[in-house]
Every structure is written in C-alpha cells, then in structure tokens.
Amino acid sequence: MGITLNVEKKGQWEQLLYSGPINEDTEVHLMPMIKGLGPNVIINFRKVDSVNSCGVRAWINFIREAEKGRKLIYEECTPEIVSQINMIPNFRGTAHIKSVYASFACDNCDHHCWVIYEEGRNMPASADAGVPTHKCEKCGNNMEMEEMEDEFFAWVDQAG
Numbered sequence: 172m173g174i175t176l177n178v179e180k181k182g183q184w185e186q187l188l189y190s191g192p193i194n195e196d197t198e199v200h201l202m203p204m205i206k207g208l209g210p211n212v213i214i215n216f217r218k219v220d221s222v223n224s225c226g227v228r229a230w231i232n233f234i235r236e237a238e239k240g241r242k243l244i245y246e247e248c249t250p251e252i253v254s255q256i257n258m259i260p261n262f263r264g265t266a267h268i269k270s271v272y273a274s275f276a277c278d279n280c281d282h283h284c285w286v287i288y289e290e291g292r293n294m295p296a297s298a299d300a301g302v303p304t305h306k307c308e309k310c311g312n313n314m315e316m317e318e319m320e321d322e323f324f325a326w327v328d329q330a331g
C-alpha cells in the first residue's frame with residue numbers, strides 16, 4: 172500500500188488526511204507539500220495503517236518544519252499513533268490533540284473495537300481520571316481497554 176495525502180479546506184482550517192504507512196517514504200511525500208499549507212492545519216490519522224522507526228524519524232522532521240508559524244491539531248489518532256506520542260514527545264511537537272482511538276477487547280466473547288475519545292465530549296481531563304466503562308456490542312459485557320488507561324492517556328498531562 173502506498174501513501175496518499177489529501178488536503179481539504181474546512182473553514183479556517185485545512186485538513187490533511189494521511190493514508191497508508193508512516194515509513195521511509197513518508198518524508199518524500201510530506202516535505203514538498205509543507206510550503207503550500209496554510210497557518211491552521213488539522214492532521215487526521217484515521218487511515219494510517221502502520222508506523223515504523225524510519226517513519227517516526229521522517230514524521231519528526233516533517234513536524235519540526237510544519238509547526239513553524241502554524242497551529243497544528245492531531246485528530247483521530249489511532250492506538251499506534253497514541254503510543255508513538257507517549258513514547259516520543261517530538262512525534263507530537265506543538266500539535267494539540269483533539270481526538271484519539273483506544274482499542275478495547277471483550278474478555279467474554281473476544282470482540283475487539285476502537286472507541287473514540289474527543290476533547291469536550293469524553294476525553295479524560297488527566298491521565299489518571301479514568302474513563303467510563305464500554306459495553307461490548309456483541310454480548311453486553313464490560314470491555315477492557317487494551318492498554319493501561321493511565322499510560323494510554325499519559326500525553327493528556329503534557330502541555331500542548
């Protein structure tokens with residue numbers, strides 16, 4: 172699968188939808204488009220399917236340039252993106268995080284799903300604030316978040 176970038180105007184903001192892997196080809200795709208971006212950019216991660224270590228380096232280089240004179244927002248960060256943000260603060264840079272997906276598993280029927288947490292709706296105010304339980308759509312059991320909640324939301328306590 173290749174990388175495709177889609178930029179869409181949304182009022183004062185431009186939304187950059189990144190599809191495909193974040194890997195050694197990422198920089199070649201992203202760097203040439205920085206100059207064309209306006210001052211307010213939302214980066215949507217919903218269609219990122221994997222992240223490798225070359226990709227992390229490429230992403231950090233991109234963000235260092237992209238954040239100069241711009242407001243950046245990250246939205247729909249996948250569980251993998253959230254774990255990069257938690258491990259490597261530079262992956263986020265100065266971007267503000269608006270929504271993330273956490274993955275949940277059901278102990279009872281082995282159903283897996285993603286639950287979205289959005290700022291102003293159900294995002295916890297701090298890493299240890301806790302999140303409401305999520306009921307399995309298949310069997311009604313209480314599902315467990317696959318990561319430790321306080322580790323998954325560790326980034327909430329960092330400025331940004």
Ligand SMILES: [Zn+2]
Nearest residue numbers: 277280307310
């Ligand atoms: Zn279940």
